[in-house]
Amino acid sequence: MSTLSRLWGHSTTRSLIYQSAIVLLVSAAVLTLIQTATNNLQRLGIRTGFEFLSDEAGFVINQALFPYGPTSSYGMAILVCLVNTLILSLLGILTSTTLGFFVAIARLSRNWLLRALASAYVELFRNVPLLLQLFFWYFATLRLLPGKRESLSLFDLIYLNIEGLFVPAPVFGQGAALIAGSILVSTVIAGVTLKFARQHRESTGKPFQHARYGYAAAVLLPIATLAALDFPISWDVPVFKRFNFEGGFALQPEFVAMLLAITLYNAAFIGEIIRAGIMSVHKGQREAARSIGLTAREVYTVVIIPQAMRLIVPPLTNQYLNLTKATALAAAIGYPDLFWAVGGSIQAQTGQILELQAITLSTYLAISLLIALLLNWYNRATRLRGRS
Amino acid sequence: MSATVRKIQPAQPPPVGSGTRISWLKENLFSSLSNTAVTLLLGWFTVHFTLTVIDWALIDAVWHGESADACPRDRGACWAFVTARWQQIIYGQYPGALLWRVHTAFALALVLPFAFRLARGRHQAGIRATVLVILPVMAMLLLSGGILGLEKVPTDQWGGLMLTLVIASIAIVFSIPLGLVLSLARQSRLPALRLVAVGFIEFWRGVPLIVVLFAFVSMLPLFVPEGRNIDILVRTVIAFAIFNSAYMAEVFRGGLQSVPRGQYEAAEAIGLDYWKTMGLVVLPQAIRNSVPALMNTCISIFKETTLVMLIGLSDLLGVIQLSLEDPDWLGPTHIYGSAYLFAALLFFVFTYSMSKYSLRLENRMNVEH
Numbered sequence: 001m002s003t004l005s006r007l008w009g010h011s012t013t014r015s016l017i018y019q020s021a022i023v024l025l026v027s028a029a030v031l032t033l034i035q036t037a038t039n040n041l042q043r044l045g046i047r048t049g050f051e052f053l054s055d056e057a058g059f060v061i062n063q064a065l066f067p068y069g070p071t072s073s074y075g076m077a078i079l080v081c082l083v084n085t086l087i088l089s090l091l092g093i094l095t096s097t098t099l100g101f102f103v104a105i106a107r108l109s110r111n112w113l114l115r116a117l118a119s120a121y122v123e124l125f126r127n128v129p130l131l132l133q134l135f136f137w138y139f140a141t142l143r144l145l146p147g148k149r150e151s152l153s154l155f156d157l158i159y160l161n162i163e164g165l166f167v168p169a170p171v172f173g174q175g176a177a178l179i180a181g182s183i184l185v186s187t188v189i190a191g192v193t194l195k196f197a198r199q200h201r202e203s204t205g206k207p208f209q210h211a212r213y214g215y216a217a218a219v220l221l222p223i224a225t226l227a228a229l230d231f232p233i234s235w236d237v238p239v240f241k242r243f244n245f246e247g248g249f250a251l252q253p254e255f256v257a258m259l260l261a262i263t264l265y266n267a268a269f270i271g272e273i274i275r276a277g278i279m280s281v282h283k284g285q286r287e288a289a290r291s292i293g294l295t296a297r298e299v300y301t302v303v304i305i306p307q308a309m310r311l312i313v314p315p316l317t318n319q320y321l322n323l324t325k326a327t328a329l330a331a332a333i334g335y336p337d338l339f340w341a342v343g344g345s346i347q348a349q350t351g352q353i354l355e356l357q358a359i360t361l362s363t364y365l366a367i368s369l370l371i372a373l374l375l376n377w378y379n380r381a382t383r384l385r386g387r388s
Numbered sequence: 389m390s391a392t393v394r395k396i397q398p399a400q401p402p403p404v405g406s407g408t409r410i411s412w413l414k415e416n417l418f419s420s421l422s423n424t425a426v427t428l429l430l431g432w433f434t435v436h437f438t439l440t441v442i443d444w445a446l447i448d449a450v451w452h453g454e455s456a457d458a459c460p461r462d463r464g465a466c467w468a469f470v471t472a473r474w475q476q477i478i479y480g481q482y483p484g485a486l487l488w489r490v491h492t493a494f495a496l497a498l499v500l501p502f503a504f505r506l507a508r509g510r511h512q513a514g515i516r517a518t519v520l521v522i523l524p525v526m527a528m529l530l531l532s533g534g535i536l537g538l539e540k541v542p543t544d545q546w547g548g549l550m551l552t553l554v555i556a557s558i559a560i561v562f563s564i565p566l567g568l569v570l571s572l573a574r575q576s577r578l579p580a581l582r583l584v585a586v587g588f589i590e591f592w593r594g595v596p597l598i599v600v601l602f603a604f605v606s607m608l609p610l611f612v613p614e615g616r617n618i619d620i621l622v623r624t625v626i627a628f629a630i631f632n633s634a635y636m637a638e639v640f641r642g643g644l645q646s647v648p649r650g651q652y653e654a655a656e657a658i659g660l661d662y663w664k665t666m667g668l669v670v671l672p673q674a675i676r677n678s679v680p681a682l683m684n685t686c687i688s689i690f691k692e693t694t695l696v697m698l699i700g701l702s703d704l705l706g707v708i709q710l711s712l713e714d715p716d717w718l719g720p721t722h723i724y725g726s727a728y729l730f731a732a733l734l735f736f737v738f739t740y741s742m743s744k745y746s747l748r749l750e751n752r753m754n755v756e757h
Contacts, residue, residue, distance in 0.1 A: 019580035022581050023580055036610075036613055040609070041608045066570045110419060111430075113431060114430060119429060123740065126738050127735065127739040127740050128691075128735050128739075129692070130707070131697075131705065132731055136725070136729075136732070139712075140721060140725035141725070143724070173603055221401045259505050325596035327696075339596070339598065339599055354610065364595045364596055368595070369590075380512065
């Protein structure tokens with residue numbers, strides 16, 4: 001008895017006992033769930049396993065970036081739709097960051113009216129549910145657009161009508177691979193120059209005079225390659241012919257509506273994140289920068305922004321993550337994204353709920369973890385050194 | 389980049405007449421040529437926009453009517469849709485004769501914060517706990533019925549704003565304590581507990597809510613023993629509570645991390661055990677620091693309730709969407725616009741007042757001087 005109570009009194013033992021109890025409880029719960037699910041699956045006669053991925057899908061996806069037809073497999077359908085999700089997310093991140101940047105500038109402006117309008121925008125768009133905004137753009141606004149014959153057009157290059165947005169598509173001729181290669185090489189040159197210039201500055205305190213040659217080489221190389229190959233890139237401009245647009249790239253109205261909705265919604269949040277980051281830089285920093293004679297622009301580029309970035313990036317990444325997850329809502333208006341494919345047609349046709357949900361959940365989870373990993377890496381790289 | 393002094397700036401003259409209205413105008417609207425141009429351009433835009441909106445939404449609007457015919461294409465906003473469908477938008481298909489129960493339940497919910505704050509004296513904590521448990525339970529029983537001679541109203545008749553509020557409040561009420569427990573588990577000294585908590589939190593935070601809702605609705609029947617059926621509203625609310633508890637956990641983690649290390653050490657130094665350290669020293673400070681983020685999460689839960697329409701429940705947006713697709717109201721596109729704008733206004737009233745309340749709460753709880 002006394003040995004037992006002595007053991008119990010020992011904190012390591014106690015913690016071990018607690019932890020074993022937790023592990024046991026969690027495994028018991030998981031096992032029970034698996035057992036019940038297996039029983040139910042057998043009872044309902046649902047097929048299990050991932051063989052269905054190679055079966056013929058048989059449905060149409062109206063936005064496919066690589067060859068997909070009704071005879072393609074389910075696996076291919078999922079891949080095509082995953083790419084659609086990624087395109088929407090990436091474009092959404094680009095557009096909402098750009099707009100959010102301008103919103104932040106407007107919110108910090110000296111002009112009262114501009115400030116007031118920007119705050120009105122922010123309050124309005126972040127306080128109304130995204131799904132409602134999506135419906136507003138899709139069902140109430142884009143349906144007001146004219147038909148194909150009366151398309152709104154921008155310089156006869158871009159056309160907008162009730163069937164979507166038609167934009168020019170690049171056409172790569174011979175040697176496109178060479179150009180891609182030259183862009184890659186020049187990126188490496190620019191990166192190495194940047195890194196070397198920074199090291200040089202940090203060790204000597206003086207700017208690296210020859211950096212400009214590096215940058216010039218990085219810019220000139222792709223141009224030179226293009227010129228040498230006689231500019232093999234042309235644009236395929238959409239043209240209206242009798243009944244339909246031909247050529248170019250057609251963006252579905254669902255895509256346009258979702259892009260509009262996530263851009264306007266997230267830009268309101270991103271604008272606030274950027275503004276908060278800039279405001280959080282201590283006033284003394286600005287005053288000190290001004291007093292040592294930096295111009296208004298330099299105050300921002302070398303003093304405020306570098307400090308603000310450390311505070312902006314983590315919540316900004318989080319917002320990007322939210323945006324990526326929110327693109328799943330596009331399925332509600334029929335945009336063929338990952339959730340649309342897996343939650344809709346494939347589930348209805350195969351009935352393999354568990355496998356499909358596992359695919360969707362783990363794909364979104366993988367995207368999230370990837371972004372989180374990048375953020376951690378950034379945080380480590382920009383962490384304040386020498387303070388604790 | 390090198391920073392060099394280019395020239396010494398001459399001293400500026402002292403500001404003249406600062407603090408008057410004219411000087412405010414000059415500083416904020418007409419300080420420079422470009423600033424004046426921006427003001428004039430935006431001013432013109434604002435006036436034009438406001439006039440158009442007033443014309444469309446008030447002067448040219450249609451207020452009454454029974455179908456889409458009342459709202460021709462060349463007229464302004466179609467508020468007739470809202471007035472005709474008012475009862476469904478607020479209560480869903482809840483039986484008209486039993487609406488007093490909904491009203492009483494809402495009244496109970498409104499009484500709750502007052503009862504909570506009025507509790508005084510020796511039994512304050514006890515009274516508060518009782519109020520916090522009893523009033524919501526009474527409200528829920530009133531809504532669902534089935535006991536004490538109250539006629540049962542199945543949840544598929546619940547809808548509209550009422551359903552939105554029910555889902556949001558239950559999700560908030562359950563996710564807060566669950567999140568608090570999770571955040572404590574995440575900070576625990578036991579590695580196994582920490583691992584379970586981190587896995588749980590990061591999983592839910594990594595997936596979209598709509599996918600989770602869908603998974604819950606379609607998969608839950610597989611995970612319960614045969615013959616047991618769970619109401620779809622209950623499934624939805626469980627999904628909401630679990631999903632958001634992960635976000636709440638992160639909110640409280642932020643609060644816990646804002647409590648200085650010295651507070652833990654001081655509490656241990658005067659001989660408090662874990663629960664007393666947490667309950668008397670750390671949590672009161674941590675929770676106070678979490679309030680702004682907590683309110684933000686509540687606001688996003690409220691907005692996210694709209695997703696339930698995608699799994700077949702008729703919340704506020706769901707009812708509006710269903711009514712819009714009703715043959716009676718198939719007509720010009722601007723009926724859609726009017727209906728969505730009305731819904732947006734309703735949501736805005738709730739979320740905006742929540743965010744203003746959060747600001748007030750923040751100021752009141754701010755004990756630093």
